[in-house]
C-alpha cells in the first residue's frame with residue numbers, strides 16, 4: 211500500500227458512528243467494508259504509481275508548496291484542462307467498470323466549481339469566498355474523500371400547508387454559539403458516507419425567509435459527535451468470494467441515512483448560514499453542476515460500455531449471437547453506450563469559457579446524457595436479461611464446486627459453445643452480479659434516481675430550454 215491509500219484508510223479510524231447490523235466499531239476492519247475500502251485505497255494509490263499518476267493527478271502549487279493533487283480539483287481554463295479532468299474520471303471509472311459512482315470525484319468537482327465561482331456569492335455573504343477557498347485547498351492537499359447529500363427523509367412528501375421541520379425530520383439549525391451552529395434532523399441518501407471524511411450537506415428545496423433555519427450549506431466532518439450513519443444491508447458480508455460476486459465483494463459503495471442529533475458544525479464549515487437565496491444559488495451553481503455532471507456522464511458511459519462487453523461475451527459463450535434478434539439487442543446496447551460517448555465528446559468540444567475564464571462543458575449535452583441514463587441503464591439490464599435468459603441462475607452456488615467430487619460433471623454440463631465450464635460460470639456470475647444480485651438491483655435504482663426525480667429532471671430540461679429558436683421554425687409557416 212502506498213502513502214495515499216494507507217493514509218486514507220487510517221483516517222477512517224476516527225470513532226465515527228456507523229450502523230450496520232449494530233454499531234460498527236471500526237469501518238476499516240469490518241468485513242462489510244473491507245473489499246470496497248481496498249478498492250478505494252488502490253484508486254488513491256494510482257497517484258503514486260508512475261504509469262497512472264499523471265492520468266489522475268498533477269502537481270499544483272498550493273499554499274506555497276508543490277503538491278500532488280487529484281485532477282477533480284483542477285479548475286479548467288481551457289479545453290485541454292477539461293480533457294485532463296475527463297481522463298482522470300475515466301481512469302477511476304475504468305478501474306471499477308463504472309460501478310463505483312461516488313468515489314468522491316463527483317463531490318470534489320462540486321467543491322471545485324463553488325471555489326471557481328466564489329465571487330458570485332459576494333452579494334450574499336462576504337465570508338463565503340474565503341471559507342470555500344480554505345476548504346478547497348485543504349480538501350485538495352489532504353486528498354479528502356467527500357460525498358454530497360441533499361434530500362430530506364422520506365416521511366411525508368405531500369405538498370401544501372405549513373412546514374413543520376420537527377415532524378418532517380428536516381435538517382435545521384437549532385442554535386448558534388461562538389464555536390459554530392448546532393443542527394438536528396435527517397438527510398438521505400448519502401452514498402459512500404461510511405467511506406467519507408466530509409459530508410457536503412445542503413437542502414434541495416427552495417426555502418423562504420420564514421424557513422431560513424433550513425437553508426444553510428454545511429461541510430460536516432464524518433466523525434462529528436451526534437452524527438449517525440444508518441447503512442442499508444451490506445452486499446459484501448466478508449464471506450463472499452471474489453469469483454462468485456466479483457462486483458459485490460469489491461464495489462459496495464454503500465448508502466446511508468444521516469441522523470444529526472444535536473451536531474456542532476464549526477463556523478469555518480458553515481459555508482452559508484440561514485440564507486435561502488444564496489443556498490438556492492449554491493444548489494443550482496452552473497459551474498459546480500457542470501463540472502460534477504461531467505464526471506457523472508463519463509462514469510455512466512463506462513458503465514454502459516461494460517453492459518455491452520457483458521452482453522457480447524454472454525451471447526458468444528452460448529452461441530446466441532448468430533440470431534438476428536440477439537444481434538439487434540447487442541446493437542441497441544452499443545448504441546446506448548455510443549450515444550453517451552458522443553454527448554461526452556460533444557459537451558467538451560462545444561464547451562466554452564464563461565465570463566470568469568472557466569472552461570465549462572456544454573450543459574445541455576450533459577443534461578441530455580444524464581437524463582438519458584435514467585432510461586438507458588434499466589433498458590441495458592432488460593436487454594442483458596433477454597440475451598442471457600435462464601443462464602444467469604443456472605450457475606452453481608460457488609465456483610469452488612468445480613474442485614469438488616462432482617467437478618468433472620460440472621465441467622461437462624456447464625461448458626459453453628467455445629468456452630470451458632469454469633470460465634463460462636465466472637462470466638455468468640459476473641453478469642448476475644450486475645443485473646440480478648442485491649448490488650445489481652441497487653444499481654438500477656441508483657441510475658434512475660441518483661440525480662433526482664427523473665420525471666422532474668426531464669421536465670426541467672424542457673422548461674429551462676431556450677425555446678425562441680424553436681418558435682422561429684414554426685413562424686416560417688405562420
Ligand SMILES: Cc1cc2nc3c(=O)[nH]c(=O)nc-3n(C[C@H](O)[C@H](O)[C@H](O)COP(=O)(O)OP(=O)(O)OC[C@H]3O[C@@H](n4cnc5c(N)ncnc54)[C@H](O)[C@@H]3O)c2cc1C
Pocket residue numbers: 312357358359360361364367369398399400401402465652655656659660661662663665
Ligand atoms: C441508490 C441511490 C443512491 C443515492 N445517493 C444519493 C447521494 O449520494 N446523495 C444525494 O443527495 N442523493 C442521493 N440519492 C437520492 C436521490 O437524490 C433521490 O432518490 C431522488 O432525488 C428522488 O427523491 P426521493 O428518493 O426522496 O423520492 P421522492 O421524492 O420521495 O419520490 C417518491 C415518488 O413520489 C413522486 N413525487 C414526490 N414528490 C413529488 C412532487 N413534488 N411532484 C411530483 N412527484 C413527486 C416521485 O416522482 C416518486 O414517484 C440516491 C438515490 C438512490 C436510489
